[in-house]
Amino acid sequence: MPLLSHETSASKQGILLLLTGLVAGFLFSFLFSFDPIEASYKITPHHEAVIHEHEDLELASGPEKALKFHEHHDEIDSTIAEELAEKVKVLCWVMTGPKNHEKKAKHVKATWGKRCNEILFMSSENDTNLPAVGLPVKDGRDNLWAKTKEAFKYLHNNNYTDKYDWFLKADDDTYVIVENLRLLLEPYSPNTPIYFGLKFKPYVKQGYMSGGAGYVLSKESVRRFVLEAIPNKKLCKQSNSGAEDVEIGKCLAAVNVTAGDSRDTDGSFRFLSFNPEHHLTHKKSEKFWYWQYVYDEQPMGINCCSDRAISFHYISPNQMYVMEYLIYHLRPYGIDQISRSQNTIPKS
Numbered sequence: 001m002p003l004l005s006h007e008t009s010a011s012k013q014g015i016l017l018l019l020t021g022l023v024a025g026f027l028f029s030f031l032f033s034f035d036p037i038e039a040s041y042k043i044t045p046h047h048e049a050v051i052h053e054h055e056d057l058e059l060a061s062g063p064e065k066a067l068k069f070h071e072h073h074d075e076i077d078s079t080i081a082e083e084l085a086e087k088v089k090v091l092c093w094v095m096t097g098p099k100n101h102e103k104k105a106k107h108v109k110a111t112w113g114k115r116c117n118e119i120l121f122m123s124s125e126n127d128t129n130l131p132a133v134g135l136p137v138k139d140g141r142d143n144l145w146a147k148t149k150e151a152f153k154y155l156h157n158n159n160y161t162d163k164y165d166w167f168l169k170a171d172d173d174t175y176v177i178v179e180n181l182r183l184l185l186e187p188y189s190p191n192t193p194i195y196f197g198l199k200f201k202p203y204v205k206q207g208y209m210s211g212g213a214g215y216v217l218s219k220e221s222v223r224r225f226v227l228e229a230i231p232n233k234k235l236c237k238q239s240n241s242g243a244e245d246v247e248i249g250k251c252l253a254a255v256n257v258t259a260g261d262s263r264d265t266d267g268s269f270r271f272l273s274f275n276p277e278h279h280l281t282h283k284k285s286e287k288f289w290y291w292q293y294v295y296d297e298q299p300m301g302i303n304c305c306s307d308r309a310i311s312f313h314y315i316s317p318n319q320m321y322v323m324e325y326l327i328y329h330l331r332p333y334g335i336d337q338i339s340r341s342q343n344t345i346p347k348s
């Protein structure tokens with residue numbers, strides 16, 4: 001019967017297609033294991049996505065062109081976030097260098113950076129596209145402390161402190177949920193000498209804020225840092241080198257800027273020094289340096305991180321887009337969020 005033979009030949013074709021598919025799939029997975037992007041990460045045997053060093057992300061780059069997401073006009077009501085953005089004005093500055101303008105900084109600008117009231121990239125070369133500021137410093141890790149000082153001097157001397165209330169420093173592999181940053185800052189006056197971040201306990205009595213997770217200074221803290229701390233060699237390290245986060249922590253403590261508590265009402269962490277996979281799934285090992293550093297008690301696993309988390313670190317350029325998609329686009333149908341205004345000062 002013609003129909004049957006047709007069916008038989010169709011199923012033969014199906015088997016052939018399946019086989020072709022299998023062979024192609026095999027070849028693809030083989031090729032994929034030599035993917036140069038994969039190869040640019042230092043693969044650890046058990047946790048390939050756990051990244052603990054800047055070097056691990058040095059070669060990581062993102063798509064050639066920054067990705068542009070669609071907007072949700074009708075389905076999302078962002079009135080509360082928009083109102084808060086008018087009220088809590090945040091300038092974000094991102095520590096970067098000429099080698100990373102294209103590879104990393106561009107993707108920060110295309111993702112979370114656009115939600116800051118203003119974003120500036122602090123570099124050693126000017127770049128009007130980003131825009132990046134060419135500060136009078138040499139490039140490289142040995143000059144990060146000099147760059148931090150010059151960045152805050154630049155902001156102060158160019159009167160950015162007249163326009164903005166809070167000044168966030170982040171790295172080009174930090175991902176920030178800017179709306180949640182504003183929620184943290186809302187109860188505080190920018191004239192209070194205070195700064196927030198992920199608090200570490202060595203070196204400075206009141207603690208200091210880890211650099212990678214980002215830290216945010218009130219306007220008054222920037223003023224004290226630039227006018228009182230930096231010029232005084234008794235209060236602030238004058239040379240270029242040093243751990244920028246420890247050094248600024250010392251300078252700020254010396255001019256009575258309080259190291260604030262950034263945890264939420266439940267005491268959960270909002271500034272996170274690793275990527276979400278690390279915090280959620282990594283087994284706690286007391287030998288890992290982090291546990292000697294972190295100021296407050298932090299659980300591992302699902303309670304690691306606040307539902308209003310502000311930042312994650314060691315986020316590759318590709319991963320920035322994944323974060324963007326998961327946080328701002330993917331939504332389970334039938335579940336809408338309620339934005340309760342909440343007091344953000346933790347009960348201790």
Ligand SMILES: *[C@@H]1O[C@H](CO)[C@@H](O)[C@H](O)[C@H]1NC(C)=O
Nearest residue numbers: 124125126133134135136137
């Ligand atoms: C960047 O541009 C400014 C203003 O035009 C200039 O003063 C500065 O020297 C430039 N920086 C570098 C590193 O070229």
Ligand SMILES: *[C@@H]1O[C@H](CO)[C@@H](O)[C@H](O)[C@H]1NC(C)=O
Nearest residue numbers: 154156157158159160161162
């Ligand atoms: C900053 O403001 C002061 C005081 O209003 C003014 O004298 C100075 O020229 C301004 N600086 C810049 C770079 O705009």
Ligand SMILES: *[C@@H]1O[C@H](CO)[C@@H](O)[C@H](O)[C@H]1NC(C)=O
Nearest residue numbers: 224228229253254255256257
């Ligand atoms: C910081 O506070 C101490 C103790 O209250 C005070 O003696 C000191 O003058 C203050 N320093 C600055 C720079 O405000």
